[in-house]
Amino acid sequence: MTDIKENLKKVHERVVKAADLAGRDPREITVMAVTKRHPVAVIRQAIAAGQRHFGENFLQEAVDKIDQLGPGPVWHFIGQVQSNKTRRIAQSFSWVHTVDRVKIAQRLSEHRPPELGPLNICLQIKLAEEAGKGGIDPNQIDSVWRKLDQLPGIRVRGLMCIPPPSLDPKQQRHYFSQLQELFKLNGDDSWDTLSMGMSGDLESAVAEGATIVRVGTAIFGPRPN
Numbered sequence: 001m002t003d004i005k006e007n008l009k010k011v012h013e014r015v016v017k018a019a020d021l022a023g024r025d026p027r028e029i030t031v032m033a034v035t036k037r038h039p040v041a042v043i044r045q046a047i048a049a050g051q052r053h054f055g056e057n058f059l060q061e062a063v064d065k066i067d068q069l070g071p072g073p074v075w076h077f078i079g080q081v082q083s084n085k086t087r088r089i090a091q092s093f094s095w096v097h098t099v100d101r102v103k104i105a106q107r108l109s110e111h112r113p114p115e116l117g118p119l120n121i122c123l124q125i126k127l128a129e130e131a132g133k134g135g136i137d138p139n140q141i142d143s144v145w146r147k148l149d150q151l152p153g154i155r156v157r158g159l160m161c162i163p164p165p166s167l168d169p170k171q172q173r174h175y176f177s178q179l180q181e182l183f184k185l186n187g188d189d190s191w192d193t194l195s196m197g198m199s200g201d202l203e204s205a206v207a208e209g210a211t212i213v214r215v216g217t218a219i220f221g222p223r224p225n
C-alpha cells in the first residue's frame, strides 16, 4: 500500500533540499498534490497528513470529489479548459493554471461568482512544439496579459508550463529557465507564481524559481486506469 504521509514527507524534503541548493526559502514553494484518477479515500489520507492544495485535470471527476470532500482543500484546475466548462470551473476552483486563450479567460471572469473573489489564474506557455499540448506562444504573452488585466473576475498570478518530459536535468532546466526569463520579462509586481515541476523534475523547477510544484506520482504512486 502507498504510504501517502511518508511520500508527502519525502516530497517536502526534496523541495527543501532543492531550495537550499538554490539559496531559496523553501516556504516560497507550495506543493500541489495532483489527484487525477485517484479516489476520494486517497485524497482524505493526504488531507489527514496536512496536505492543503490539490490539482485536478478533469472537471466532472473533480466536481464529484470537491462536493464529497467539502470545505478545507484549495482546488487547482490543471487540465485543458473547454469553453463550455468555464462556469463550473469558475464556481468550484480557486486556481486555474491552464489558461491559454483570451476567450477562456473572459468566460472564467464572467462566470466567477463575485462573492468568491477573483479566480487566480496562470497563463500556460508553450515552450516547445508538441502535438496536443496547448499554451500561449511566448511572444504573445504581453498582448494576452493586457487583455486579461482588465477582467474583474480573474487575477493573473504568473506563468505555467508542461515541458516535454525529460530525464536529463540539463534539458529540464533549459525549459524551466526559459519560463523564468519570460516571467521576468513580462510580469510586474502583481505576478508571484511560477507553476512548474512535477514528480520527475521538481528539483530542476525549484532551481529555476518554481513557486508551485504539481506532484502526483511521487505522492500517490502510479495512477489507476
Ligand SMILES: *Cc1c(COP(=O)(O)O)cnc(C)c1O
Pocket: 034, 036, 057, 078, 079, 162, 198, 199, 200, 214, 215, 216, 217, 218
Ligand atoms: C498529471 C499532472 C501532473 C502530475 O504529474 P506526476 O508526474 O504524476 O507528478 C502535473 N501537472 C499536470 C498538468 C498534470 O496533468
